[in-house]
Amino acid sequence: MLDQKARILIVDDEPRNLRLIEAMLGPDGHITLTAxxxxxxxxxxxxxxxxxILxxxxxxxxSGFEVASQLKSNAATKGIPIIMVTALDDRESRLAGLNAGAEEFITKPVDRPELLIRVRNLLRLKEYSDFLADHNRILEKQVRERTATLAEEIQERKRLEQEILEISDHEQQRIGRDLHDSVxxxxxxxxLMSHALRKALPPTAKNEAELAGQVAxxxxxxxAEVRMIARGLCPVIVEPDGLMSTLPQLAETVTRMFKVTCVIECPRTVLVHDNNVATNLYRIAQEALSNAIKHxxxxxxxxxLTADPQELVLTIRDDGQGLPAQPIRSGLGLGIMQYRANMVGGSLVIEPQPTGGTVVICRVPLPALSARG
Ligand SMILES: Nc1ncnc2c1ncn2[C@@H]1O[C@H](COP(=O)(O)OP(=O)(O)O)[C@@H](O)[C@H]1O
Ligand SMILES: [Mg+2]
Known part of the structure; x- marks a missing residue:
């Protein structure tokens, strides 16, 4: 700015004073305005x-004090330096000027060299603070842009992770169906052929008949084994009551395999028309049970499993040792449960039970279900 011409406003009701100060500033090449x-x-x-401003x-x-404090209390004008023109040795006025936010004082009668030095210093200061403000604005803009890019990248990563999860679910279901239907x-x-062979063999071929029986x-x-594998890959039967009928099997498997009691409560019929929703809920139950046993x-x-007109609620409780005191490091299982809940338009919380142990609650709003159904 110092290289360019500065605009200086001189405020005085005496035309003679205005002309005098204008004349003093003139040779420095400033543009003067008067009021x-x-x-x-x-x-x-x-x-x-x-x-x-002078x-x-x-x-x-x-009063000039009022003008100064009005300008200094407005964000748009508070950066404009103000030099108050006071009478010589007028201590009161100087204090009032400081209070109003003025940066400098100059006493009447105005001394030209002093005026020029004070003006130059304040203009230089203003130039630096304008530069800093500009710099800050640029930095803030860059931070905002970078934050927006990061938010987009996080969003995209989440979308991709969801997609991977969906693809892997679909693939598992497809392999499960293929195993079931073809193998x-x-x-x-x-x-059946082994049975037929055993029956068709003459009574003399006892050993062969026994072998045929063993093949059968x-x-x-x-x-039975392939069915179990297929069921694991494609757990929920594609029927609206598939979830209701598959959860008891899960409970039974938990009880049988891990010797951990698993009680299922489903007081009323809960129909889930979208198999994708049913599968995700089933997987959430499976992971919550596995955590209850493992951790x-x-x-x-x-x-x-309950449903009212508003929402479907799947709750898994355990009487285990409860969640760790320190914040849970974000394990894969909890993250995937959250994804699954989000994927079906629902929410998931995991929290300690008042009576000890842990509870996982997944809520799916029913409009989301019927929209998918
Ligand atoms: N039912 C639970 N009881 C106790 N701690 C649990 C339970 N569920 C989750 N946690 C805690 O949360 C952590 C993360 O779980 P999770 O994301 O499923 O990880 P992992 O893949 O190791 O099973 C576990 O290491 C455990 O400390
Ligand atoms: Mg887990």
Whole structure:
């Protein structure tokens, strides 16, 4: 700014004083504006802020102090440096000027070299503070842009993670169905043929008949195993009551395999028309139970499934040792449960139970269900 011309507003009701100060500043190449009273000065500042103001105290409409404090209390004008023009040794006025926020004082009669030095210093200060303010604005803008980019990237990562989860679910379901529909059918065919072979063999071929019987037996076992694998991959039967009918099987498996009591409570019929929703809820129950056994060392677990007109609620409680005191490091399982809940438009909380142990509650609003159903 010092290289450019500065705009300096001189406020004084004495035309003679205005002319004198204008003449003093002139050789430094500044542009001078003049105002004869407070109202004129404020109107000029509002139109285009000057770089500096020389402000007389005694103005006809308001005092210079009032003008100064009004300008200093407005964010748009508080950065404009003000030099108050006071009478020589007028201590009171200087204090009042300081109080109003003025940066400098100059005494009447104005001494030209002193005026020029004070003006130069204040203009330089103003230049630095303008530069800093600009710099801050640029930095803030960059921070805002970077934050927005990061938020977008996080959003995109979440979307991709959800997509991966959905794809892997679909793939698992497809493999589960294929195993069930093709491999199991073929094995059933082999089993029937083995029975037929055993019956068709003459009574003399006892050993061969026994072998055929064993083939049938092992084939039956293989069918049972493949069915179990298929059920794990595609857990929920594609029927509206699939979730209701599959959760008891999950409870039974938990009780049988881990010797941990698992009680299922589903007081009323809960129909879930979207198999994707049912599968996600099933997986949430499976993970919550696995955590109860693995981390909570629970002896007893409960699954509740209820629905009212507003929402479907799946709750899994355990009587285990409860969540750790320190914040849970974000494990994969909890994260995936959250994703699954979000994916079906629901929410999930995991919290300690007042009576000890842990509870996982997944709520799915029913409009989301019917929209998907
Ligand atoms: N039912 C629970 N009882 C006690 N602690 C639990 C339970 N569920 C989760 N936690 C705590 O939360 C942590 C994260 O769980 P999770 O994300 O499922 O991780 P992981 O993949 O190790 O199972 C566990 O390490 C455990 O400390
Ligand atoms: Mg887990």
């Amino acid at each position: 004869a009273n407070a109202a004129e000065a404020l109107a000029l500042v509002a139109r285009q802020a000057p770089d500096l 402000l007389d105290i005694m103005l006809p409409d308001r 199991c059918q073929q094995l059933t065919g082999i089993e 037996f092992y084939t039956r076992e293989a069918i 909570g060392r629970a002896r007893r677990t409960e699954i509740h």
